[in-house]
Amino acid sequence: MDAEKLLYSKDHEWVSIDGETAVIGITDYAQEELGDIVFVELPESGSEIKAGEAPVTLESVKAVSSVYCPFSGIITEINSKLEDEPEIINSSPLDQGWIFKIKITSGNKDNLLNSADYEAYIKELD
Amino acid sequence: MNNIGNPKKTSLYNQHLKLSGKIIDFSGWLLPVQYKGIIVEHLHTREKNSIFDISHMGEFLIEGKNAESDLSIILTTDVTNMKTGTCRYGFILNENAGIIDDTILYKFTPTRFMLVVNASRTRIDYNWIIDNISNETTVTDISDKTAKIDLQGPLSRQTASICFANINFNQLKHFYFTEIKWKGIPLTISMTGYTGETGYELFLPEDAALELWESLLSIGDVEPAGLGARDSLRLEKGYSLYGHDLTDKINPYEAGLGRFIKRESGFIGAAALNTFREKKQNRLLVPFICEGRRSARDGFTIMNADKAIGRVTSGSFSPSLKRGIGLGMIEYEFAVEGKELICTDGKIKINATVTELPFV
Structure with missing residues (x-):
């Protein structure tokens, strides 16, 4: 994924939209903050979710955190490789570490940040 | 804190x-x-x-001709038979045998000791020691x-x-x-x-x-x-952490650390502790291993079927085993190796089994 072309949430998810489908993962900043990810709870492919829900739970050695979805829709694909190799999210958060794909039924991307705005946002947090 | x-x-x-x-x-x-x-x-x-x-750990120098006898009252540690140049693990107990802190005592000479205490307990320990020590003994917080x-x-x-x-x-x-x-x-x-x-x-x-x-x-x-x-x-390794696995409401037998108690009297909390020794206790800190990579975390309820029987006190992913591991305080009758438990925070349920130490 080209980081500059992605959209970002303030909860540190990245979103890549292609037509009706979005791919969702967590940002490099998020994986860095979480530390070594040791467990990923994935939703079932085909399940329906509402915007703002957290279909994914990530556990690091020390912490547990949720991955939120900015859209409503149907989960079309999950990255099941993460079940056995959750550390892929640490090593490749934007590419091999993608988490799930969703067919968007509603929700808008107006609340999402572009790359430059997200960079500015995480600078403020540090 | x-x-x-x-x-x-x-x-x-x-x-x-x-x-x-x-x-x-x-x-x-x-x-x-x-x-x-x-x-x-x-x-x-x-x-x-x-x-x-x-x-961050706390250190006190404890000095004076009565240092040994004063420490024998404050600590469960058998101070009198310690050799110079050795150190020993032990506890400061309250009157109910609750663990005020777990400590290591260093014997430099029969009149000069260093007590190493947990950072979060330094002030509490210092005040407790001062209140329970004779006037001839000095305590210096060198933390x-x-x-x-x-x-x-x-x-x-x-x-x-x-x-x-x-x-x-x-x-x-x-x-x-x-x-x-x-x-x-x-x-x-x-x-x-x-x-x-x-x-x-x-x-x-x-x-x-x-x-x-x-x-x-x-x-x-x-x-x-x-x-x-x-x-x-x-x-x-199953080592306890103060504030999680050990608190002032838990005694050394409940914490599974009775092997460090070598004396039956002479220290604060001994009488209360002896009642636990004789009657056994109602609960015990046990090690458990989770069925997968997900860990039961500190504070999760431990269930036997539908009944709550205890609480997780420490839980983490084990990098060596690549499984969730933890310590939990559970009712004594369930504290048996091989006992299957369910740990839950109300949302997720994690299957775990009572095991023996060390994990690794």
Whole structure:
């Protein structure tokens, strides 16, 4: 994924939209903050979710955190490789570490940040 | 917690920043939870050796002609038969046999001791000791002036031998210590630790910590490790952590640490403790292993079928086993190896089995 072309949430998810489908993962900043990810709870492919829900739970050695979805829709694909190799999210958060794909039924991307705005946002947090 | 809103920095704080340490507030101290990552630091300690800044721990000097008899009242430790140059694990108990703190006592001479206590308990311990000690004995809190660096891992004897060429580390046995001058700096080195590996704890004046830290880091295969790895390393060995597995509402028998109680009387809490010894106890801290990578966390309820029988006190991913592990306080009748448990926070359920220590 080209980081500059992605959209970002303030909860540190990245979103890549292609037509009706979005791919969702967590940002490099998020994986860095979480530390070594040791467990990923994935939703079932085909399940329906509402915007703002957290279909994914990530556990690091020390912490547990949720991955939120900015859209409503149907989960079309999950990255099941993460079940056995959750550390892929640490090593490749934007590419091999993608988490799930969703067919968007509603929700808008107006609340999402572009790359430059997200960079500015995480600078403020540090 | 001490120092809320005004956390302290150890004398190695700038080194932690330089090494990209991720800083957290731990018991009122700004310390690195990790540098490169908890798992890599954990495994490096198990395979090679690491150094940890443990300067937040509390240290008291306890001195005087009655020091030995006073300490015998305050600690469960059998102080009178300790040899000079040795250290011993023990507890400060309240009258109900609840653990005020777990401690290590160093005997320099029959009239001079050092007590090492948990950072979060330093003030409470100090006040308790002062209230229960005779006028002839002095207690000096040297915590702020004392740095502590732990060197831990299978290569640590080799590393220590390179750093301190004039000590024969083959003669420094487990729970023995020695006092030396290193580059003019007074050092106390004990063969002790909290990782379950061969290792040493090094006490020195805080203004000399940087020199020792850098000297150790310059030796091959020594890496810095943070509090995160310290916690996962200790949990794999089943070592208790004060404030989680031990509290002033838990006695040593309930904590599964009765083997450290060698005396039946003479210390504060002995009478209450003896009733637990005789009647056994209602609950016991047990180690459990989870069925997968997901860990039951501190505070999860432990269930037997539909009935709550206890609570998780420590839980983490084990980097060595790649499974969730933990300690939990459960009703005594269920504290049997092989017993299957369910740990839950109300949303998720994790299957776990009571096992034996150490995990690794």
